[in-house]
Amino acid sequence: MTDTIRNFGTHLGPEVVAAMRDLYAAEQAPLAAAMPPVAVDCAYGPDARNRLDLYRAEESEDLRPVVLFVHGGGFLVGDKGGPESWANAHVGRWAAANGMVGAVMNYRLAPQNVWPSGAEDVTLAVEWLRANVAGHGGDPDRIFLLGTSAGAVHVSAFMNAREDHADLVRGAALLSGLYGVTPLDERDMRYYGPQDCYALRMPLTAVMETRLPLFMACAEFDPPRFQTEWASMLQGRLGRHGRLPRAHYASGHNHYSMAMHLGTADRRLSNELLSFFTEHS
Template sequence: MNDVIASLGTRLGPDTLAAVRAFYDGEQASAFSAMPALATDCAYGPDPRHRLDLYRKGEAGEPRPVVLFVHGGGFLVGDKGGESGWGNAHVGRWAANNGMIGAVMNYRLAPDHVWPAGGEDVCAAVDWVCANVARYGGDPDRIALVGTSAGAVHVAAFLKLRADHASLVKAAALLSGLYGFTPLDERDSRYYGPQDHYAQRMPKEAITASQLPLLLACAQFDPPRFQAEWTGLLQARLNRHGELPRAHYASGHNHYSMAMHLGTADRRLSDEILGFFAAYL
């Protein structure tokens, strides 16, 4: 177990985030500097936050599967990275290094943009990728999604908002998300609105019912609420479909290191996601 991550416990907040980022800086920054983006700030909608970057390793060649990554940030903050640093952009590089096209998106943030803005933005970004990624060497018929924290929530909302989601993407990996199995946290009301709107706005029922192949992950040092969401969704999927979805418990990791370590020497989550995607892409 990593002593640095373990010492941070289950705490959330900018200090914990900064400590985790500092821990991975050396490995991630040096790897990222070796792969500039293929295309930056591709506009998938009218808002200034409607932008995504693309990553590809080498020449185009045969069309490649596409992974669209949706970052976290508690609905209030977050950025696709690249010019601002390796964070979040590293997932695009990780996808590219594993033979895919990596796409990393921004989305509108609360409190200026409330529910369902994030889910709507994932819908718009998926539509853009479907229409445009072939020009960059990607296969629009082989798209998968990865979301972490608030990004996982927005991917789940995509399943709720788009009845045709299974015809647009082939699979999704959701890391430490909130789906509606636990009560509303006051902080999240800045995105969801009042408590009486919470249940109907959460993607709980849609993500339980969806036929889309899912990989559901949480971390050993995720806050208990996130772990309860993970186990709640696992149980709901088992009850609905008669079998568990593919799942991963990231021992030795916390809420931030879960996605942040993709592309490092710790390949446990990476191998799990790649093996999962290989069955559908």
């Protein structure tokens, strides 16, 4: 499996996404049939994309921690998945299988929706969960955010937009995000606008300064830009706070496989995330 991933190197694109889905389908697809969502298309906001699904393994009298997953897609594509499409929905099932309530959200996409729509949608989803998740077995005071790629950016932007973010969620796990260390590329501008808007709109300051517990990861075969962002944020937070945030280097994985493999036999990232959530629950 690692050789299959290694052969793609650090390339991004639809063909790599499709190959990674094929790579994990044998493990992930059966789980989709075994654990359907307990609530589908919950409207957390007014837009048609403001929908989330909830996953829970079994009923319990005790309220459980909640993990809200924010998918990637370069600001332009992506979907929460569901019974017919395991990708992204699998993170909700993974959370549920590990004793939590999993929430998987859609959000508005560029170019029709631009900055700061992602932060606004994460905020709306968090507020909806705080008001409603107890009715589905989740603890509104123990919500964690887990974002990958563009989803990690939107989670970070939520922290930047809400000064009270540490009162709303317990922690944030950021997988292969872009926080403002490296320059924009053309794709990013379809969400952020021109290069001269970049410094004001990226969540660099929030991620650097927040006291919210953070988990930050990148992959061995992430493109160098993503690795630069990760390494720079670790160094910056070490200088500012005197210690590193919790961090993970996903050896043998690429930009897409890192989130896609959650719930499979490779439990390295899974164990680190579960330990992080338990520590701060």
